[in-house]
Amino acid sequence: MPYAANRVDGLSSYFEDWGGEGSPILVYTGLGDPIEEAQENPLVGILAEDHRLIFADHRGQGRSDKPHGVNAYAMPTRVADAEAVLDEVGVERAHILGFSWGARLGFAIGEHSPERVLSLVLCGNQPYAWEQRWSFVAMLSDAFDVARDRGMAGFVDVIESTLGGVLGETVRRRLLANDPVAMGAAWRSALSEGAISSDLTAWRLPCLIYVADGEEMHANAQRAAAEIPTARFLALHGHTHLSAPYEVEQVLPAVRAVLDAAFTGG
Template identity: 30%
Template sequence: MNLDAPPFSRFVHDGLELAYFDEGDPAGPPVLLIHGFASTASVNWVFPGWLKTLGEAGFRVIAIDNRGHGASDKPHDPAAYRVPLMAGDAVALLDHLGIPEAHVFGYSMGARIAAFTALLHPHRVRSVVFGGLGIGMVTGVGDWDPIADALLAPSLEAVTHERGRMFRAFADQTKSDRLALAACIRTSRDLLTAEDVARIDVPALIGVGTKDDIAGAPQPLAELMPHARALDIPGRDHMLAVGDKVFKRAVLDFYAEIGGD
């Protein structure tokens, strides 16, 4: 396997056409990958090597372009981006592929979607991996309204907010629909309560970079969950932790320990 983007297919759910890829070993245990805000399935999972890593380990590797992102439809209505709706897209993809249960692995916003998937559709989730989102899943991850403002600014040069500049530059790099992303960031930050998190009773791994100033620490989130463990990804920030070799090794070990099938 190389790091080129694989062919994408499409299906329709909730009136939206959504893009996905289905690669790896078709007979292997399915892993559903859910990318982060302003990213895509390719940017989050192919280019950092996750498709290669999981595929070579014998998994069936499925990844969705979330609504508003990548090759999927991009509504401009903020109401379209509530997290339970995006969790519904993930489950609808499993339905479309005839998969009763999968390991679900999300990064950043994708981790939040994965958590809602486990809560709202528990019988479809074999395990969860949350990357790039720790206790911020419960306590919040700061004021993101400046990110929406940055996405709507006339140019990157007009943005002074540091985190806003980071996400605006990323959106420009990925040639994203900035109106869709601005709508998404306003409504995709639904928080879970500690009681909600405690009800996620499947095996869980939570990995956060030690230099990540967005996610919140992984240990306090793991402590709320009955079968979770925390992983510090050394020396990595929010953008770089996703492809880290320590994270990849930990995920493979996690799947081997819990039984990947």
């Protein structure tokens, strides 16, 4: 099985390398999503025509190791997971494509390991401290509190109750497959980590940051794009946080422009 060992703590990340002739893209999904979620994404399918796609499960979910301690999810350690995957497949530098939880990791890779990055394409997150006033932060915190006693079934119940609807069958099945202790530890670590970077103005990586126009992180994501000299911001009209990763028409031209900028210096 394709696993990469982290140089910091020896824990393993599961990955799949689709191969291909083009420049490599390392893809990370959202919180609680296995790599199959990204592999089924229509945007990813288009990019696979011209690029080498490498998919990795976050630590704590999918087929990667699932430590239960909060400290195991410190962001520099998670960045080392990504470095380990790139080392294992023999890739020195890659584009990073991150959705939601994966976008947060993408910001951290850009901060802690820019020499491994060709460009960043980041959907649905921001690099500053999490804000307690955001309703989704309260929702996830409540859900993980319930999951301590009732497992992921309790987590899903809180999400569905808060959102006012039943999640799709595939989404429910994938969420229920997670380890509630590992996932809760990852979330509590994220809440305590603060901002990813102290100086985004120093970044020189080609970067696209895009979010749904009505989501709570919109202003912070736009602020990050304004601070990074080489970043572009895109607000997706008619989308939510959950639907934004699947948009193609509004996103694809901007994604291709950023991928190309990695080689033109734009």
